[in-house]
Amino acid sequence: MAPVINAKTVFNEIPTGYPVPGKTTVYDTSETIDLENEPLHGGFLAKTLIIAIDPFLRNRMNIQQGTDKPGFEFGRPLSAFGLAKILRSEDPSVKAGDVIRGGQIPFQQYFVRNDATGFEILKDNHSLPWSLWVGVLGMPGHTAYVGWKEHARAKKGETIFVSAAAGSVGSLILQFAKRDGLKVIASAGSDDKVAWLRELGADVAFNYKTESTAEVLKREGPLDIYFDNVGGETLDLALENAAPRGSRFLECGMISNYNEENPYRLKNALFIIKKEIAINGFFFGSLLPKWGADFEREMPPLVKEGAIKFQEDAVRGLEHAGQSLADVQRGTVLGKRVVIVADH
Numbered sequence: 001m002a003p004v005i006n007a008k009t010v011f012n013e014i015p016t017g018y019p020v021p022g023k024t025t026v027y028d029t030s031e032t033i034d035l036e037n038e039p040l041h042g043g044f045l046a047k048t049l050i051i052a053i054d055p056f057l058r059n060r061m062n063i064q065q066g067t068d069k070p071g072f073e074f075g076r077p078l079s080a081f082g083l084a085k086i087l088r089s090e091d092p093s094v095k096a097g098d099v100i101r102g103g104q105i106p107f108q109q110y111f112v113r114n115d116a117t118g119f120e121i122l123k124d125n126h127s128l129p130w131s132l133w134v135g136v137l138g139m140p141g142h143t144a145y146v147g148w149k150e151h152a153r154a155k156k157g158e159t160i161f162v163s164a165a166a167g168s169v170g171s172l173i174l175q176f177a178k179r180d181g182l183k184v185i186a187s188a189g190s191d192d193k194v195a196w197l198r199e200l201g202a203d204v205a206f207n208y209k210t211e212s213t214a215e216v217l218k219r220e221g222p223l224d225i226y227f228d229n230v231g232g233e234t235l236d237l238a239l240e241n242a243a244p245r246g247s248r249f250l251e252c253g254m255i256s257n258y259n260e261e262n263p264y265r266l267k268n269a270l271f272i273i274k275k276e277i278a279i280n281g282f283f284f285g286s287l288l289p290k291w292g293a294d295f296e297r298e299m300p301p302l303v304k305e306g307a308i309k310f311q312e313d314a315v316r317g318l319e320h321a322g323q324s325l326a327d328v329q330r331g332t333v334l335g336k337r338v339v340i341v342a343d344h
């Protein structure tokens, strides 16, 4: 078989502010690969199927703490959570046809690895689309689930505020909170997202770009739980409107800071002491060993029967990856953005 194009999206420069396709990242079709004869050296050859565009990829573009380098290598494909299919293998732990999932799937059509560590073979898709395994049933789903189980201590009748509530993580938190009998205040950045929050059962849903978060929280609070996806001024307002005692803040993400050179600094931190607020920062990967088995048992059936809802925004073709990175940061996407690189 003649060599085929092996397109890739490479990291080109550290962005100032939002990533810019063609500048921060470059789509490149100059490389080819001979799929039958590419040497494997005891490893495997895989075909990238799906790449998840998650907010944290923006952080990885910056100089990493304690180093003088960004988290991606200049001139090399970016990588993210995704799925790939094994085409050929000399590694006994994976075989041709296996679908693998991992956090280091390259933004490239085909790739060779000499080690399957860090990849997991997905055995059963429960007759659901594979893309869900990087969305509601993948990393964002894990994040919402483990954060809620570990830190929410939710009691029926309590009030929760969820920011970026139309996103992959936030929309699950909204649903978990409703299932636990809470009053849910949910914010998002567009009217169509707010309509989706209402569909999911939010008691109070508002567009934070056109309605004052301060006024909504004052009117609808105080807050027993705040699930924070955005940080910044929204976090400050949540601190101000926390219940007089015993509220829990689940610190999941701070996307309002990711693209800012001068991030917002908190003014209301003193309330953490005055109101004895439990601030729970968490990273999904640390909690997954504890809650992963429960997730695998509970979530796929709930998603399959429609008891847990989600939205996906899929684009086809690696050439759209650069724009997708910007879209997710700017919030122009409703639901989980995935790039379908190949169907099978």
Ligand SMILES: NC(=O)c1ccc[n+]([C@@H]2O[C@H](COP(=O)([O-])OP(=O)(O)OC[C@H]3O[C@@H](n4cnc5c(N)ncnc54)[C@H](OP(=O)(O)O)[C@@H]3O)[C@@H](O)[C@H]2O)c1
Residues within 6 Å of the ligand: 054, 055, 056, 139, 140, 143, 164, 165, 166, 167, 168, 169, 170, 187, 188, 189, 190, 193, 229, 230, 251, 252, 253, 254, 255, 256, 257, 282, 283, 284, 285, 328, 329, 330, 331, 332, 333, 335, 336
């Ligand atoms: N701790 C962990 O282990 C972990 C794991 C995964 C994700 N996270 C974090 O969790 C958060 C949610 O992730 P996700 O995958 O569900 O993302 P997402 O909600 O699908 O996408 C990000 C959303 O953030 C909102 N946003 C962007 N800029 C904002 C700003 N300046 N102020 C307020 N909102 C802004 C946008 O929605 P609007 O239109 O509503 O503005 C955008 O759609 C992110 O901060 C992410 O980094 C943490």
